[in-house]
Amino acid sequence: GGKGGVGKSLVSSSLAIGLALSGKKVLAVDLDLGGANLHLFLGVKRLTTTLNTFLTHRGADLWSLPTATDFENLDLLGGDGSQLGSANVHYAKKMSLIRRLSIAPYDVVVCDLGAGTDFNTLDFFLMAHEHMLVTNTEPTALLDAYGLIKTALYRRLDGHVRAMRVEGDLRKRLDDFFFGRAKTETPQSLTAFLAAVRREDAVLADKLKAEAGAFSVRLVINSSMSANDPARVARIGELAVKNLSMAGIETARIPFDMSIRRSIERVVPHVVAQPESPASQALFDLTGGFVPNPSAALSTIRASLVHRRRGLARTSA
Incomplete structure (x- = not known):
């Protein structure tokens, strides 16, 4: 992708x-x-x-x-x-x-x-x-790459929520978060949101956090002009760990x-x-x-x- x-x-x-x-x-x-x-x-x-x-x-x-x-x-x-x-x-x-x-x-x-x-x-x-995501170092491409990682993960977690038959107000708040309809006071990162969910349903929150941690993506930097490009896009991996509870992101480089x-x-x-x-x-x-x-x-x-x-x-x- x-x-x-x-x-x-x-x-x-x-x-x-x-x-x-x-x-x-x-x-x-x-x-x-x-x-x-x-x-x-x-x-x-x-x-x-x-x-x-x-x-x-x-x-x-x-x-x-x-x-x-x-x-x-x-x-x-x-x-x-x-x-x-x-x-x-x-x-x-x-x-x-x-x-x-x-x-x-x-x-x-x-x-x-x-x-x-x-x-x-x-x-x-x-x-x-195996999930492989191709990008380059242009800001728009990197923004799209992170957006795809986030929305794919949310789509995956939403499937687990449906399979676990979560209902009521908690289900609505989960749906609102995954589909971008959450109120402004709702935590904006998945990591913070799951911490809030855990106060109501620890089993569900731990399950979703484990699924996020197991979600792996290999980021391929195509048309790379510099051997330092993987370090330049490392911010995506940092955000994935901090905001999405992922374990990290592997990177590979295809030179221009x-x-x-x-x-x-x-x-x-x-x-x-x-x-x-x-x-x-x-x-x-x-x-x-x-x-x-x-x-x-x-x-x-x-x-x-x-x-x-x-x-x-x-x-x-």
Whole structure:
């Protein structure tokens, strides 16, 4: 997830390629329903089947829709944002999609999400076991990043409140807090609010605080111009601990690379076009966090992509 234009599809596609080359059976899913373009980042210029069929046709078989890519072990479930209403998914259909993706016949499902904090985006973000948020160092992007973390956490906690069947005035105050309708005298941070709730229902407050502490997010700083950028965005992690009762936020850095735009224009995955660039190396390192033997896996991935790059160069010549 993350703000529009910060490189979510670049990170998602590179992660999917890396995991597939490491031997995992991977499905890449384009869940940017109103602006689907993940297929282009994977080198697929045209889709014959898309996720839209499942979302708009009753009884459609989801597993008949993935498209094979040029990478062994990697399938793509792409989308078509040009269809009117493609971003407006009925709740029941969304939940049906989430249930199916949770039992997908793949080792890993990598989902590329749209921008914003609408319920569809939040629910797709929360269904994942690993939450990765892409940003850059622009103030607006950092503000959006913190906003997504906060609203996703509140959406998650609201689900627990519903499951615990909290009722009465306490339920109303919880709803008002999560949805931004709280009165001015209500504590503004989740940490302070849960301390107030604890005076009425210690079990509920402790449960919600534990859930907040277990909510993990990896913040990826894309197009980073300085090795000091992770320190510059550390404020987000500090706020997450202080205001949201989270344990902290991991950060990773993808250095700025002018050649990424050329790769996109050529419809060639950047890790294929420039596998030895600093940006590609950093993208490979992200993959290493999801495999049991990172060193061996990264060596395999790099060797495979360098070989593919040579083949691409011969074809271009």
